[in-house]
Amino acid sequence: MGNFPEAGAVARIRLFASSNAWIEGAATRQLDQLAGRPDMLAVAGMPDLHPGHHAPVGSAALARGRVFPDVIGTDIGCGMQFWSLDLPERRLKLDKAVERMAVLEGAWEGNAAALLDEHGLPLDFAASLGTVGGGNHFCELQAVEEIFDPATAAQAGVVAGGLSLLVHSGSRGLGPAVLAHHHVDGTGGLPLEGAGMDYLADHDLALRFARLNRQVIAGRALQALRTEGEERIDNPHNLAERQGDLVLHRKGAAPSDRGLVPIPGSRGSVTYLVEPLPAPPDALASLAHGAGRKHDRASMLGGKRQVASNLDRLTRNPYGGHVICTDRQLLLEEAPEAYKDVTKVVADLEAEGLVRVVAILRPVLTFKTARMKREQGRVKR
Numbered sequence: 456m457g458n459f460p461e462a463g464a465v466a467r468i469r470l471f472a473s474s475n476a477w478i479e480g481a482a483t484r485q486l487d488q489l490a491g492r493p494d495m496l497a498v499a500g501m502p503d504l505h506p507g508h509h510a511p512v513g514s515a516a517l518a519r520g521r522v523f524p525d526v527i528g529t530d531i532g533c534g535m536q537f538w539s540l541d542l543p544e545r546r547l548k549l550d551k552a553v554e555r556m557a558v559l560e561g562a563w564e565g566n567a568a569a570l571l572d573e574h575g576l577p578l579d580f581a582a583s584l585g586t587v588g589g590g591n592h593f594c595e596l597q598a599v600e601e602i603f604d605p606a607t608a609a610q611a612g613v614v615a616g617g618l619s620l621l622v623h624s625g626s627r628g629l630g631p632a633v634l635a636h637h638h639v640d641g642t643g644g645l646p647l648e649g650a651g652m653d654y655l656a657d658h659d660l661a662l663r664f665a666r667l668n669r670q671v672i673a674g675r676a677l678q679a680l681r682t683e684g685e686e687r688i689d690n691p692h693n694l695a696e697r698q699g700d701l702v703l704h705r706k707g708a709a710p711s712d713r714g715l716v717p718i719p720g721s722r723g724s725v726t727y728l729v730e731p732l733p734a735p736p737d738a739l740a741s742l743a744h745g746a747g748r749k750h751d752r753a754s755m756l757g758g759k760r761q762v763a764s765n766l767d768r769l770t771r772n773p774y775g776g777h778v779i780c781t782d783r784q785l786l787l788e789e790a791p792e793a794y795k796d797v798t799k800v801v802a803d804l805e806a807e808g809l810v811r812v813v814a815i816l817r818p819v820l821t822f823k824t825a826r827m828k829r830e831q832g833r834v835k836r
């Protein structure tokens with residue numbers, strides 16, 4: 456992982472963003488606080504950096520002999536899964552697809568318990584396997600906008616006129632249960648020996664649950680679209696990775712050591728498919744995982760923006776595509792304007808020599824889950 460200062464010394468901090476990148480002071484302060492935790496060797500901030508609960512989203516942190524569950528947070532294993540479809544864009548019947556993809560709102564009708572059992576995973580959250588979950592999770596059908604490197608794009612099944620699916624979801628109820636079980640007060644984390652290893656064992660189950668969840672969601676979407684497809688990329692961005700006595704934490708940071716990486720912007724902007732380049736050790740084998748939030752949820756619900764938005768506008772995208780989401784509040788919170796400009800984020804990664812753009816994809820149909828009725832009621836009060 457490179458030569459970093461020894462534990463006890465000041466951890467190295469590196470921000471991979473241009474001076475005009477949109478990065479809040481609160482996020483850089485969180486990056487400094489992360490670097491000040493015990494046994495921390497190095498932290499990296501990506502251009503999608505924004506404030507998180509216990510650590511900034513868009514960051515990676517390397518520690519010796521210690522793991523920090525609160526840094527990874529509740530949605531352990533959340534990530535992006537990319538599928539190529541055997542359906543050319545010219546054969547897509549968008550109206551039918553909009554109608555059929557709505558099936559994702561309900562529970563999966565398959566045998567979740569049997570599948571989890573087969574994968575050696577706990578059954579406690581079987582009911583949510585194959586569901587997208589709320590917030591900024593999504594399942595999105597995408598079309599090819601531009602290909603810069605056809606040979607590399609073909610490795611991910613991206614060809615002119617083709618369609619792909621990007622699934623963003625995590626470990627549903629399992630991640631929060633794992634964090635609650637290994638709760639630590641304060642910012643001291645857990646020593647790797649003992650309690651830290653116990654956490655990592657449960658964390659790994661949540662990581663595997665999250666990947667399986669994305670696979671089931673993709674399978675349901677393919678069935679709804681009456682097509683077949685192939686999983687090409689699975690890139691988790693909330694995870695801890697142990698390498699000997701080192702622990703690499705990623706909080707909303709995409710691993711750059713697993714092949715091509717999709718970097719989505721929002722339901723109203725493009726996704727970049729990038730190839731990671733050999734990077735300096737300071738980057739901690741990580742990249743931006745998206746555009747990153749520019750405005751928090753509360754400010755997206757504020758006067759001006761809300762007045763200007765009707766449901767029709769909110770459920771269309773600038774490319775003529777559709778958004779399936781029956782929850783107006785969520786549509787506002789997750790409006791494209793809530794996010795930074797993904798083109799600038801990717802330009803910063805390119806300028807830092809971390810990636811090369813392989814292709815650009817545009818959103819055709821985005822599915823977002825409506826909040827549960829009970830939750831909606833709580834928010835309104």
Ligand SMILES: Nc1nc2c(ncn2[C@@H]2O[C@H](COP(=O)(O)O)[C@@H](O)[C@H]2O)c(=O)[nH]1
Nearest residue numbers: 591593707719720721722745746747748821
């Ligand atoms: N293509 C889409 N991208 C989206 C959508 N909603 C959010 N996003 C992007 O994904 C990341 C995910 O962030 P995370 O911190 O929740 O893991 C976010 O930063 C946005 O850039 C969408 O509907 N479609």
Ligand SMILES: [Mn+2]
Nearest residue numbers: 533534623692
């Ligand atoms: Mn995520």
